[in-house]
Amino acid sequence: MIFPVLLMKLPPKFLLVLSLFQISLGLGWILGYALLSPTIFCYEQAAERFLAGKYQTIRPEGLNTESSIVLQPYDYFNKGQTSQLPVVSLHRESSLNSFAAYPPNPMDYTVLFRHLYEQGARNVYVMSPMTWEEKPDNIVKAAVGYELDRFRHKALGRQMSESSRHAPLPPDWKDLVIPAPNIAGKTDQFPRADRFVGEPPQITTSAPSLGTVVENNDLFSPSPENRVSPPLFIRWGGDIIPTLPLVAALNALDLKPGDVRIIPGDTLFLGGKRSIPLDKYGRIPLAANSSPTILDTKEVIVPVMSGLRPPDTTAVRKLLSSADAVLVSEPSALSDTPDAQSLLAAQTVRSIMGALAPAPAILIPVAPAWVQWIIVLDVLLLSVWALRFQRRGRFITWGLCILFVPFIAWYLFSAHDLWFPVMTPVTAILCVALACSLFPQLSPPSRDAEDEDEEDDDAPSSAGSGAGHVLPQDNLYQEPNEVPIPHHSKRERTDS
Numbered sequence: 001m002i003f004p005v006l007l008m009k010l011p012p013k014f015l016l017v018l019s020l021f022q023i024s025l026g027l028g029w030i031l032g033y034a035l036l037s038p039t040i041f042c043y044e045q046a047a048e049r050f051l052a053g054k055y056q057t058i059r060p061e062g063l064n065t066e067s068s069i070v071l072q073p074y075d076y077f078n079k080g081q082t083s084q085l086p087v088v089s090l091h092r093e094s095s096l097n098s099f100a101a102y103p104p105n106p107m108d109y110t111v112l113f114r115h116l117y118e119q120g121a122r123n124v125y126v127m128s129p130m131t132w133e134e135k136p137d138n139i140v141k142a143a144v145g146y147e148l149d150r151f152r153h154k155a156l157g158r159q160m161s162e163s164s165r166h167a168p169l170p171p172d173w174k175d176l177v178i179p180a181p182n183i184a185g186k187t188d189q190f191p192r193a194d195r196f197v198g199e200p201p202q203i204t205t206s207a208p209s210l211g212t213v214v215e216n217n218d219l220f221s222p223s224p225e226n227r228v229s230p231p232l233f234i235r236w237g238g239d240i241i242p243t244l245p246l247v248a249a250l251n252a253l254d255l256k257p258g259d260v261r262i263i264p265g266d267t268l269f270l271g272g273k274r275s276i277p278l279d280k281y282g283r284i285p286l287a288a289n290s291s292p293t294i295l296d297t298k299e300v301i302v303p304v305m306s307g308l309r310p311p312d313t314t315a316v317r318k319l320l321s322s323a324d325a326v327l328v329s330e331p332s333a334l335s336d337t338p339d340a341q342s343l344l345a346a347q348t349v350r351s352i353m354g355a356l357a358p359a360p361a362i363l364i365p366v367a368p369a370w371v372q373w374i375i376v377l378d379v380l381l382l383s384v385w386a387l388r389f390q391r392r393g394r395f396i397t398w399g400l401c402i403l404f405v406p407f408i409a410w411y412l413f414s415a416h417d418l419w420f421p422v423m424t425p426v427t428a429i430l431c432v433a434l435a436c437s438l439f440p441q442l443s444p445p446s447r448d449a450e451d452e453d454e455e456d457d458d459a460p461s462s463a464g465s466g467a468g469h470v471l472p473q474d475n476l477y478q479e480p481n482e483v484p485i486p487h488h489s490k491r492e493r494t495d496s
Contacts, residue, residue: 034422040069043419047071047364055359057277059267069364071417074267075356076274077287085350086323087292088112088300089338090128090330099297103330106136106144106203112328113147115301119314120321123153125248127212127342128330130156130201138204142158145205153251153325156201157212157244160193160234167195169236170369172208176247176257178233178240185264189280193234210244213341219281222340229348230341232268245345248353249274252324274355287354292327292346293319294338325354367418375408375420 044060047069051058055073064070090104099108109130116124126148148154169177181406191214201209211234213220233248233271242250242257250256252272261269268278276284299316320326327349329342376456379401 004232004388023422029343033421039421040419043069043364043413044071046413047362049360052295058362061361064363067366068117069366071362071364073359073362075359076276077351077354077356079117083322083324083350083353084319085292085325085327085353086295086319087327087329087342087346088116088295089342090297090328096408099313103132106132106140110140110144110147111301112297113144115328116320116326116328117147117150119300119317121323121326122151122321123248123251123323123325124148124151125155125157125244125325126207126328127157127244127339127345129158129198130203131199132202135202141202141204144203145207148203148205148207153248154205154207155210155244155247156205156207158209159197159215160211161195161215162192163194165195166237169239170196170209173236173239173241176210176241178242178257178260182258182261183240184262184263185266187235187240187262187264187282189264190233190235190240190282191231193236209243210247212244212345219283220341222344227286228283229286229351230344232278232284232348233262233282245348246352248325248349252353254350269358270352270355271314273357273359274352276352276355284348286347287351290350290354292343292350295319301325315431325349336443362419363421364413367412367420371412372420375405379405401402401449 020137024296040063048058048060048071051071051073056076059072059074060073061070099105104112108434113124130144133262166318178425193211193214195214196209213230214234229245232243233240234243235241247258250260252268253270255271255273256309262278263269264278264282265280266278268274268276268284270276300320325346326348327342329339331339382397382401409420412420
């Protein structure tokens with residue numbers, strides 16, 4: 001009962017100012033949260049410009065659970081030299097130096113695989129079809145498969161095509177499917193493949209078959225001027241399958257297809273170890289200095305006396321033992337140069353391995369709540385107090401308040417790495433200004449206006465008092481205290 005009595009005793013002008021203050025505060029916070037996204041966007045743009053010289057790309061991640069702005073920087077590729085990646089090319093000029101005939105027969109591959117293993121190669125990927133016109137017998141098939149299976153990671157490349165006859169997903173590809181939750185976006189631009197081309201490999205091995213290229217698809221054509229890789233993914237039915245270069249990189253990084261996260265047209269994440277730009281076709285840019293090292297068979301197949309291993313000090317052994325992958329390439333036709341598709345695949349693997357892990361996220365914490373409240377209350381008090389001024393002083397005070405908030409926000413961001421919801425107090429100030437501009441009768445009069453009103457009210461009382469202070473209508477020049485003179489018409493005079 002006491003509070004209503006005290007409230008009724010307050011001056012109306014004070015209650016009006018208090019109500020405007022409460023309305024502006026409530027509308028300010030409501031509209032401030034409604035405009036929170038543009039506020040965060042402005043802070044993200046400012047942070048990206050501030051960090052542009054330190055990182056190649058910075059992607060905003062929005063707010064975390066603690067209301068901090070999250071920015072994820074990426075450098076993508078090492079600025080220095082990446083590790084070398086050898087390609088053992090079986091083109092015509094090199095193969096004649098070590099093999100008796102061209103193309104190589106199955107036993108030639110047996111010798112090559114054995115020497116690669118003896119010289120320290122761990123992961124071998126054969127880009128050749130591994131088929132021959134004369135089918136080898138079971139003993140030869142087992143011998144080639146035995147030497148190939150000694151490597152830690154191995155695979156056989158297969159060409160693919162798009163056809164109306166949809167083949168089922170190969171059994172050994174079920175473990176290669178990228179989980180659907182790991183794909184954020186549309187993959188309809190990824191190349192489509194429905195079946196393998198040609199006969200299956202004619203050897204007995206546990207090495208899986210991996211897709212290399214899709215026939216008659218321009219995305220897989222080597223284009224040195226574009227400096228992009230072939231697609232790293234293909235669509236087989238409703239599944240997304242990685243191609244051989246990506247699987248080779250995953251094996252070198254000890255990752256599984258389940259560790260791959262895809263954002264088509266944005267970024268490819270390989271666990272927490274690599275992050276690479278990815279276009280909508282599933283291609284990545286090729287890193288500088290990513291050309292592979294070409295090895296001839298005569299450099300790999302060295303004489304071994306009495307079963308001894310080659311010396312450990314040779315440059316070829318050092319290269320093969322430290323390589324993340326070794327590609328074995330045999331051109332499909334007689335050629336004096338290495339296979340262009342194999343060289344492009346090697347560049348792709350080397351670019352992936354040369355990519356950098358994502359840098360630690362950059363956090364911009366929100367300003368403490370008490371700081372926000374102090375700034376908002378101060379600004380609102382100034383803006384409401386400005387209603388006591390004349391129009392010019394009122395707008396000057398509002399302008400200073402509006403400029404004060406961005407200045408404080410800039411200071412908190414640049415000096416203390418804090419972000420402040422600028423739109424909240426600015427919206428509150430604009431609500432007060434808008435209410436006063438659209439509804440001037442709601443704003444209390446200024447002090448000068450009150451003085452003028454008081455003077456107008458006191459003017460009649462100071463002029464005098466009495467019964468004769470009102471002049472009759474027919475005697476405009478009569479003195480205030482003079483007795484009025486009666487007027488008689490002509491008819492009254494003739495009657496008298």
